[in-house]
Amino acid sequence: MTTPALRGLRLTKGHGTENDFLLLTDPDGALVLDAADVAGLCDRRAGIGADGLIRAVRSRALAEGVDVLAEDPTAEWFMDYRNADGSVAEMCGNGIRVFVAYLEREGLVEPGAAVAVGTRSGVRRVWRTGEEYTVDMGPWRMPGGAAAIDQGYDVAVVVAGLAGARAGLRVDVPNPHTVVALPDVAELDAADLGPAVVVEPVPPAGTNVELVVPLGEEVLDGEAVGTVRMRVQERGVGETRSCGTGTCAAALAVRAWAGRGAPDAWRVLVPGGEVRVRVVDGDRVELTGPAVLVADVSLR
Numbered sequence: 239m240t241t242p243a244l245r246g247l248r249l250t251k252g253h254g255t256e257n258d259f260l261l262l263t264d265p266d267g268a269l270v271l272d273a274a275d276v277a278g279l280c281d282r283r284a285g286i287g288a289d290g291l292i293r294a295v296r297s298r299a300l301a302e303g304v305d306v307l308a309e310d311p312t313a314e315w316f317m318d319y320r321n322a323d324g325s326v327a328e329m330c331g332n333g334i335r336v337f338v339a340y341l342e343r344e345g346l347v348e349p350g351a352a353v354a355v356g357t358r359s360g361v362r363r364v365w366r367t368g369e370e371y372t373v374d375m376g377p378w379r380m381p382g383g384a385a386a387i388d389q390g391y392d393v394a395v396v397v398a399g400l401a402g403a404r405a406g407l408r409v410d411v412p413n414p415h416t417v418v419a420l421p422d423v424a425e426l427d428a429a430d431l432g433p434a435v436v437v438e439p440v441p442p443a444g445t446n447v448e449l450v451v452p453l454g455e456e457v458l459d460g461e462a463v464g465t466v467r468m469r470v471q472e473r474g475v476g477e478t479r480s481c482g483t484g485t486c487a488a489a490l491a492v493r494a495w496a497g498r499g500a501p502d503a504w505r506v507l508v509p510g511g512e513v514r515v516r517v518v519d520g521d522r523v524e525l526t527g528p529a530v531l532v533a534d535v536s537l538r
Contacts, residue, residue, distance in 0.1 A: 241275060244537050249279070250340055251286065252531045254332030256479035256510025260288045261340045267299035273324025280322040286535060289478050290330060292337050293318040294346065297356040306356035315341060316356035321474030328412050329357035331482020331525045332513075335371040338364040339529035359412040372526040374518075375486055378411045380494070387494050394438045395447065399430035406437065406447070407491045411523065414445045414473075415487035419452065419495065426451050426469060431477035444473040446481060448488045455501055462501040466492050468508050479510030486523045489515040 247269075250261045260279055262269075271293065280288045295316045297303030303316040317337050319327050334355055341347040352365040363374045382392030391405035395418050406416040416437055420426050426449055435447045453465040468488045470481040489504035502517040513527035 243270065244275060244279075247537045249286065249535050249537070250343075250531055251288065251533045251535065252336040252340060252529065253510075254335050254480065254482065254527055254529050255508055255513055257330075257332040257481060258288045258479075258532075259330075259333050259336055260286060260291045261294065261337065262291075263294045263344060263346070265294075265296050265299070267295045269293070271320070273320075276320045276324035277322065289322050289472070289475050290327070290333060291320045291322075292330075292333050292340075293320075294337065294341060294344075302358055303356050306361055310354050310361040313354040313356040313361045315346065315353075319357070321472070322476075323474040325474045326358070327474070328359040329362065329483070330413075331373060331375060331411075331484075331486060332480055332527065333482065334362055334364060334373050335482070335525075335527060335529040336531070338371055339531055343531060367526055369528070370526055371529050372524055373482070375411060375483070375523045375525050377521050378409060378486065378490055378523050380490075381408045381410060381414075390495055393441075396436040396438075397429050397431070397447070397449065398433045398435075399428045400425060403438075407494065408441070408445070409487035409490050411483040411486045411490070413483045414441055414443055415448060415484055416441070416445045417448045417450055417487055417491035419450055419492070421451075423451055423467060426467060429469065431469060431471040435471050446473055446484050446487075447471045448481070448484045448491075450488045450492060452492045452495075453507075458503075461503055463503045463505060464489070464492065464496070464501045465505045465507065468506055470508070480508040480513070482513065482525055482527070485513050486515050486525055490517070490523065493517065 297316040386392035393406040394403040395406040485506040
């Protein structure tokens with residue numbers, strides 16, 4: 239149900255590889271959005287429906303944004319991202335592309351220019367690549383360290399529809415992820431990501447879980463490129479059609495499992511389409527994919 243404070247609010251619906259979002263502009267941070275408001279708007283039956291909500295706020299209007307401006311004074315706009323259940327998230331790789339497309343459409347940034355965006359994980363730079371957008375996702379890490387990379391896992395994962403516990407590798411991009419390799423697409427299709435996935439030890443901040451099937455490598459334009467098929471269960475949301483930080487985590491995990499000489503460039507195939515992931519200088523990752531603005535709505 240729409241609360242009186244939200245009536246008349248203008249929102250835009252957008253998606254990146256069918257990972258969908260509601261976007262709104264609140265330049266001075268005047269709008270109070272509690273978890274129930276966000277969950278109601280994102281509800282697919284009683285609300286508009288989305289995997290998350292993104293509020294465009296000037297960085298100077300938020301405490302987190304002040305920290306961002308100290309890092310990069312050009313990061314005028316802050317991406318205040320909430321999961322579908324109303325919980326706050328560090329950032330979103332698909333969402334930030336849609337966010338910049340929205341800022342361009344609203345005339346808040348110069349179309350086609352590289353944009354510094356404030357997030358709860360620091361400043362992220364986004365630029366247009368043809369009809370798509372590329373995000374410098376920043377540094378990534380594997381919390382289990384060298385030991386986890388050497389043995390290929392650091393947690394046990396139980397997924398409905400799959401027999402037994404599976405080995406999972408944790409990857410932070412910077413959102414927490416747990417990646418599980420499956421032997422074939424038949425198992426990937428058999429997995430039921432409706433019920434909560436069990437991860438042991440339990441991650442302190444929760445985790446997204448990616449199920450992946452490596453599909454090998456090929457040479458494209460003179461460069462080795464790996465391909466991965468993926469499904470994802472996002473914390474605070476459930477199964478989604480795509481997850482930007484999750485596709486990065488999937489590529490990084492498969493690259494680690496492949497060992498020395500593995501490609502830096504990856505195609506990640508998700509139910510909602512395809513994105514491209516590139517490891518840069520070994521410790522950073524870039525994500526490229528589409529951003530689509532679907533409709534504008536006003537709350538009654």
